[in-house]
Amino acid sequence: MDIRIDKIRKEFGDFPALHDVSLNIRSGELIALLGPSGSGKTTLLRLVAGLEYPSQGRILFGEEDASWKSVQERNVGFVFQHYALFKHMTVFDNVAFGLRVRGSKDRPPKAEIRRRVEELIDMVQLSGMESRYPGQLSGGQRQRVALARAMAIEPRVLLLDEPFGALDAKVRKDLRKWLREFHDRTGHTTLFVTHDQEEALELADRVVVMSQGKIEQVGSADDIYDRPQSAFVFSFVGDSAKLPVTVANGDVTFRGAPTGLRTSVGNGEKHIFFRPRDIALQDDGPAFEGRILSMRRLAGARIAEIDAGLGEGAERVEIELPLGVPAEQGSVIRFLPHRFAIF
Amino acid sequence: MADQQSAPHHPRDAVSEPALVRWLLILISAIFLALFLVVPLGTVVGRVVVAGWGSFVDTISESDTQSAIRLTLSVAALAVPFNLVFGIAAAWAIAKFEFKGKTFLTTLIDLPFSVSPVISGLVYVLLFGADTWLGPQLKAMGFPIIFAFPGIFLATVFVTFPFIARELIPLMQAQGTADEEAAISLGASGWQTFIRVTLPNIKWALLYGVLLCNARAMGEFGAVSVVSGHVRGKTETMPLHIEALYNDYSTDGAFAVASLLAALALVTLILRTLLEVKFGADVGNGRHK
Structure with a gap:
């Protein structure tokens, strides 16, 4: 029927x-x-x-x-x-x-x-x-x-x-x-x-x-x-991280700094969403930067809670760190989501 | 239990009182009940026994007494079913629907509990009495209300209508409407749903309410006294007849009828107790106060 x-x-x-x-x-x-x-x-x-x-x-x-x-x-x-x-x-x-x-x-x-x-x-x-x-x-x-x-x-x-x-x-x-x-x-x-x-x-x-x-x-x-x-x-569905971003002519900037990400979303104050595991750590070049506030171990991964604002007004997000990466509480990491959506 | 292991000198529950307090409370209750219930009731029965079986039978078989018994039983037999229908309807409306004025309706149902029975009777005199417009009209049509059976019936219904509704409302509210929704979703009509699902869910509370309502309907004095007119052999119920006999210095007669009325009430009480023993928690659920 x-x-x-x-x-x-x-x-x-x-x-x-x-x-x-x-x-x-x-x-x-x-x-x-x-x-x-x-x-x-x-x-x-x-x-x-x-x-x-x-x-x-x-x-x-x-x-x-x-x-x-x-x-x-x-x-x-x-x-x-x-x-x-x-x-x-x-x-x-x-x-x-x-x-x-x-x-x-x-x-x-x-x-x-x-x-x-x-x-x-x-x-x-x-x-x-x-x-x-x-x-x-x-x-x-x-x-x-x-x-x-x-x-x-x-x-x-x-x-x-x-x-x-x-x-x-x-x-x-x-x-x-x-x-x-x-x-x-x-x-x-x-x-x-x-x-x-x-x-x-x-x-x-x-x-x-x-x-x-x-x-x-x-x-x-x-x-x-x-x-x-x-x-x-x-x-609502699945774990997600959310950060405020600005979109201008397809370029995504976070707190005034370019992230190197491109989007087809129109200009304005937006939010970027990504899954905690859909990130890649960056050594150099534009990226999101954040200090690790705490870490916890899940079965196959480590979840790091990071302060993506680097102190000035906390923007807390959780990302998944590969097991081999050296990182501890207080250290600063740089990352970019390789799959994301902006709304 | 763990409690007992850790404190072997006080093997009792946290909420229970010391033995002295417990015995004192039980003693007070027992003495109170003895003084205020057993002694008076015992006196009634005692008087009847002292006066002898013959005197008892004489009084009971008197035509006025017979008429009072018949009247009391027929008023109860009519008033209880009437309140049964009203009680279920009111409880259903209050428990299962949302509407404006629901709180007001609930308060109205309690009205007879808070108003003196004399006033309950007086209301009908003011409505249907000889000085009113309606009373004489109805009387001329061969349907007198005041100083007649209909008045006694109305006053009794008024005084006893909260009993069944009060019994059902909390139970039906607790049960909600899911069972009824399930029944109609399975194709049952409203009537089938009521008979097969709602009624079985409330039957013990309903029976309990009916027993209470019946006990009060048979025993009501104040409201009935105002509307009855005390016509011997015609509009005198058992409670009124007892008073009349007593005022006539027919003390033995009064006690004989009183013992009969008390026996009727006791039957109700015993039925109630049997229900509670048999269905314990189930019956207790819907109890008010």
Whole structure:
């Protein structure tokens, strides 16, 4: 099922949660909505589900305008952040819920419901736990019950709100891999919301980075990480260093001194962004200069926090130093980023 | 525990008091309860026992007493379901929606707790009494309010409506709306969601609220006294009948009816205790005050 989000606006009272958001999702894609809290990602997910209605704009399921359809009519599978399992029902009854509440003409016969529910429970690897209550399950198991319950109604699209948010690190990783396989097997168009970039980059076909109610960038993990389109994406995804620079006719200067870098960005006061590891130390020629304030050792590298202003009003950035380079706290180093972006 | 190892001479929790203080507090509570609850209730039962079973049966089988029992039970039987519907609706609105005037509505629900029951009754006299425009009209149409069943019913509803709503609001607020959203996303209608998801989530608090509401509905004196008119065999509820018997120097009769009313309240209390023992934390969740 293709989903088209067309110039959606959403306001809660006076607070604008989404401004003119448009997004095309292809059938069978696994999409991550990534952003900090308050970026509007959950609101967008709830709008697609029909748990909220847009103030303006349209949401299309295939060719059909679903903007004003109720949740029930949209037939979406929604997995809630804290699962929202029905505590007073067994695993079996939870999964069967969506089938049992159907009108008598759409409701499958009892034996058919049993067969389908057992099949789903088997698919999420919970066979033998049918008669347990949610309170007797671990977090990861509850998560899978919630997924099976959402899948029972044969949804046109699967929506997951922070699917791994409430789980510990180990379970998260396992379940992440498992969800990817599950998606590849069932082929459902899937949207999930997360604030964890690692999760989004690893799991999704395409990542939608959101900030303050707007989409900042849509792309594959490589696009997002290697070719960030905005200052926000650059600093939000992955480690980054940021320094104030001046651009004049393509020449980049830092604190009045030329850096030798060239850019196609227009003139003005800008910021240069680069990854801590995308630097090369310079012996002579124009470069950024800075004093090492502190160093810490990671597994395969050393991270140096440096004061790029050389004392006059600290501009602190972190860069990665190759292991062989002699450097210690207090020493001055000269470097240039070999990959950078200026916004 | 670690605590005990490091300080073997004080094997107790940090928050617990010395034995003397504990016993003193328990003793004070016990004496207080004995003086203010057991002794009076015991007296009631004692009087009945002394007067003898025959006297008890005589009083209870008197037609005025029978009528009072019937009236009390029917008022409670009507007022409780009425407040059940209102309580769920109000709790639902307050816990699950955002709207202007929500705080005001919450305060209004508490009104009967803070207003003297006499005033609660007087309100209806001022609304429907003989001096008003509405009262005589309704009476002429064969539907008298004051000094009749409808007035007693209204006063009872007014006095008892906070009980169920108060019980449900904190619980429903704590539960939030995620379960309901999950149900509708799975295709359930509003009614199915209520019956299959919301109601099971609140059932113990609801039952507890109903028991409290019922106990108060049967025992209400002040508000009912103002609107009833004290017509024997007609508009006298059990509490009013007890007072009437007592004022007539029929002390044994008064105590007989009182013991019956107390027994009804005790049944409620015992049911409540059974619920708490059986579902401990669950029932306690929604308790007010």
